Amino acid sequence: MEVKSESRNYSVMSEIGTGAYGTVYKARDCESGKVVALKKVRLHTGEEGIPMSTLREIGLLKHLGQLEPQNIVRLLDVCYGGISGNNEMNLTLVFEYIDMDLSTYLDRCPSPGLEPSKIKELAHQLVSGVDFLHSHRIIHRDLKPQNILVNCDGHLKLADFGLARVYGFQMALTSVVVTLWYRAPEVLLQSQYATPVDLWSVGCIFAELFRRKPLFCGTSDVDQLYKIFDVIGLPLEEDWPEVSLPWSSFRPSPPRPLKLYVSDICPQGLDLLQRLLCFTPADRLTATQALAHGYFRDDTASPSSASSEASSSSQSSAEGDSQGSNPELVCR
Structure with a gap:
């Protein structure tokens, strides 16, 4: 399955999880090869339009992303797929992938x-x-x-x-x-x-x-x-x-x-x-x-x-291979 935005294509690799909000997938940016997370939001069109929670999340993350915070997930892209025959709107948020x-x-x-x-x-x-x-x-x-x-x-x-x-x-x-x-x-x-x-x-x-x-x-x-x-x-x-x-x-x-x-x-x-x-x-x-x-x-x-060491390693994590990671946790 592929998801497209105005500027990029994403190839879905696997499903990460699902809930009331929709489904999250592990995917790859077809242009850069980077691994990303796709949050596909379930939206039923109607008089209220896009849910306020979704608009709020997009707006806040776009604003925060300009400030480049170390400990806030980055929103990379928003994919709007139009309205399907069953009157559903396809909206996908593209995030950096974290294990x-x-x-x-x-x-x-x-x-x-x-x-x-x-x-x-x-x-x-x-x-x-x-x-x-x-x-x-x-x-x-x-x-x-x-x-x-x-x-x-x-x-x-x-x-x-x-x-x-x-x-x-x-x-x-x-x-x-x-x-x-x-x-x-x-x-x-x-x-x-x-x-x-x-x-x-x-x-x-x-x-x-x-x-x-x-x-x-x-x-x-x-x-x-x-x-x-x-x-x-x-x-x-x-x-x-x-x-x-x-x-x-x-x-x-x-x-x-x-x-x-x-x-x-x-x-x-x-x-x-x-x-x-x-x-x-x-x-x-x-x-x-x-x-x-x-x-x-x-x-x-x-x-x-x-934190600084972890920051430098975050990018390499996002570019991990399609098999995912096998983290070695620091335990007692």
Whole structure:
């Protein structure tokens, strides 16, 4: 199968995955020979036209691509195929190809897990990507391991910007954002929110780098709150008076040591995690503050040098052969 844009042709090699949004393929640019990822979006034409989430993702990624960020996936091309006989519009987004998502990366790492230095490198890149977005007034709103891409050299990039928004001080934002297990308390409570929602998700993902499984696994908004309160404790009403939490519906719960749930984390990493998983958004670290935390200044790892090395290897990964890669993960 071939996909064409106004200037390039792409030959599909294999299917990577599928979902409600459509299907992602591994493909090759017929002109340059580079391997790319094609995100074929399912669109049914009608009065509403192209979904706002798709337009938003294209617009944001085109804007960000001009700034050449290190930890944001690059949108290379957009292919519009017109309208078919069954009244479907064919729209394909062409991205740089990156080996796997973070969830797969963690699954492929054998026990007992990633080296502490590798966790630090990945966490630094994750926070750097979020800091870049927030510095340009963009909230991702759906950070989770499946939306974070990692190549075989450990270079990490944020992806899937369908829910991302450029925010303003008086903007009303929808409450139906962020996959449940990574959803901040203020979103679960349908309260006002801003960039701190991304930092809560970062905290959940940071813990998952050590655990290799999610920290809070609720089955509904209420159950997710229970799972959070079981770990960090039920906050006092005076700590967040503006939130409409039905306090009497939740049993009093003292905080438990996060070390019980993330046993291999170092003291500096534990402090960072606690500051990211603050129930009250105003008390949560910003991405800039997180980057300045002592955990990343510790000499046991050098995230900045790792990021630059990973950056230089990203291009060679994108040009990999058609058989894909067999990553050797840095594990303990």
